[in-house]
Amino acid sequence: MMDLASLAIFREVARERSVTRAAELLGRVPSNVSTRIQQIEAEIGVPLFQRDKRPMELTKEGEIYLDYVDRILNLADEAQQTVNPATPAGVLRVGSMESTAAARLPGALAQFSLKWPQVTIDLSTAPTRQLVDALLANRIDCALIAVPEGEWWLAQDELDKVPIFREDLMLLLPPGHPEVQHPGEIKPRALAAFAPGCTYRMLSEEWMMGLGPARSALRIHEVRSYHAMVACTAVGSCFSILPRSVLDLVPEVSRFTTRYLMRADTWLATRPGYKTPAFQVFREMLLDSSDIKGTNNNAAE
Amino acid sequence: MMDLASLAIFREVARERSVTRAAELLGRVPSNVSTRIQQIEAEIGVPLFQRDKRPMELTKEGEIYLDYVDRILNLADEAQQTVNPATPAGVLRVGSMESTAAARLPGALAQFSLKWPQVTIDLSTAPTRQLVDALLANRIDCALIAVPEGEWWLAQDELDKVPIFREDLMLLLPPGHPEVQHPGEIKPRALAAFAPGCTYRMLSEEWMMGLGPARSALRIHEVRSYHAMVACTAVGSCFSILPRSVLDLVPEVSRFTTRYLMRADTWLATRPGYKTPAFQVFREMLLDSSDIKGTNNNAAE
C-alpha cells in the first residue's frame, strides 16, 4: 500500500521538477526515487508526470494529486507534533506582512532557529487579507497580520488571535516637505502602497478620505517592497504610510518629514485549535521579543 | 517511514478494540497487526493503547491520533478516487434525513450496491442541521437534506446542492379526527417531532405559529423515529407532520386524518468541489429514482 515516504518523494520531485535534485535533497539515489514515483503511478493507475518533456512536468492529474499529497503530509506532520509535544519539531509555515518580516522577525527568527533547530520555519509574506485566506485554506499554519481596531471583516471566532507587536503607523513625506496637520496639506499626488489586501493601505486610504474631502481622487502607486516605497518617497513623487518599526530601519530617516498617524497592532493568528508544540514555542518567542508582553494572551490556553 | 497501511491497521484496531478482530477484518495475522501498532508507537514516540486494560483502550494521545488518521485516510481515498475516475470505488459517506432514509433510500441503495459493488456506502442519519455541520467538518461526503424554500440559514455557496426528491409535507392527525383548515382546529396538545435541527420540525413550528396565534405554547414531544411518531399519533396524544413518501409506508394510513401542508424538497449537498466518481454515480442513481428528473442539475458539471 501507499507509503507516506513515497508521497514525500513525489512532492519533492514535483517541487523540483527533477528526479536527480529531489534524490539529492532526500538523501536517496535517483533510481530509487524514480521507482517510487512509478509505484505510485501504478497504484493510482494514472501517470503523474509527462516523461516526454525534459524539465519534467506534472500531468493534470499530477497537479490534483499533488494538492492532496500536500494536505496529507501536512496533516501527518501536525498529528505527530500534536500527539507528542515533548519535542518541538517539524515544519511551521509562517505567513507575515512585509513590514513585520522586515522589522520584527529577523532577530526573533535567528534566535528561534538557534534554540529550536529541529523546527523548520517556512516563511512567506503577503498582505493581511491574503494571509487570512491562506490560513483558512491551510496553506500556512499561522500568520502575523494587522487587525484594524474596532471593525474587522472576519467573523469573530473564525481564527484564534493574540496581539504581538504594538505598531505606530507613520506618515512619511519627502525630505524638506513642510509639517502637515491634514491630508489636504500633503503635496505629492500619489500614495506609495502595497497591493490591495494590505491593512495599512486600507487604513491609509481611510485617513486620506476621512479628513481631506478635496482629495477625492487619491492616486496609488503600487510597490512591492518597503525599499521601493521609501525610494519613491525620497524622490518626492510619492508619500507613504508605514509602521515606525520599519521607519527605524531607513538610513537617514531624519531627513524626511514624518508624522504619527495611528496605532495598528500586529496579531498572531491561527486556525482555531491549532496548537503544535512548534507553534507554541514560536508564539512564546514572539511574545518575549514583543512590546505587549503577556497581556491577554492566555485566552487560548 | 509511516505507511498508510499501518494507519488503516491502527484505525481498525481502534474501532474494534481488538487486535484479533482487526486482523481478521483486514485479512492479516494478529502478530503482524500487533507489530505494526508498535511500529507506529515507536515512530511517534507515544503509546496509543493502554495494554493493561483488557478490552484494549485508546490512550488520550491515541484518541487525538485516531482523529488525524481518519482525516488522512479519507483524504488519501478521496485523492485516489478524484485522480482516477475510471473506476468508482472506495468509501462514500452518505448522511441522510430520517425520512429520506426510510422512504427513498432502501430501493436506490439496493440497486446501487448491485451495480457498483466496489463502492462501500457508509450511511448515517441525522437532522438537516447536524448533517450540514457534519458535511462542513468532513465527517461525511454528501448529505440528503431539506432546504426550506426561500430562506436558508446557510451561505449561498458554502455547499453544492442539487434537488433530488419532491416531498409533500403532510399533517397527520389521529384516526377519527375531523378535517382541519387552521392550526387552531387541531385537538391534540403536542406535536411529535424530531430533535431540533430538523427542517420539517422548523417548518411545522412556523406553520403552527403563523396561522394560530392562540396556540402560542406549542408542546413538542420529541421522538427518535417515524415509527414512534406515527404510534404517538395513532394513540391520539399527538399529531405530527411528515412527508407523504413516509406516510405511504404506514400501514392503514387511510384510518388517519391527513391534510396537505406544503412542499419541502430534498437536496443532495456536498462540499464545494467534491466530485469523486463514486459520488457521481451515486448522484446519477438518485436522480434516476427521483421525481425531479434532470431539471437544473447540470450547474455543477
Added chain:
DNA sequence: GACTTAAATTCTGAAAAAGAGAATACACAT
C-alpha cells in the same frame, strides 16, 4: 542531422522489512 550532455530509467545483487505460524506472556474470569 550527427554529436554532446545531462537526466531519467532499467537491471542486478545485497540489505532490510514484512509476513505467517508456533510459542509465550498476560489480563480477566470463575
Added chain:
DNA sequence: ATGTGTATTCTCTTTTTCAGAATTTAAGTC
C-alpha cells in the same frame, strides 16, 4: 489458583527496498 481468550515475542520465509552500474531518452550545439 487456574482456565480462557488475547496480545505479544520469536523464528523463519518471502517480499520489498536500496544502491550502483549500464542503458535509454530528451534537448541543445555545431
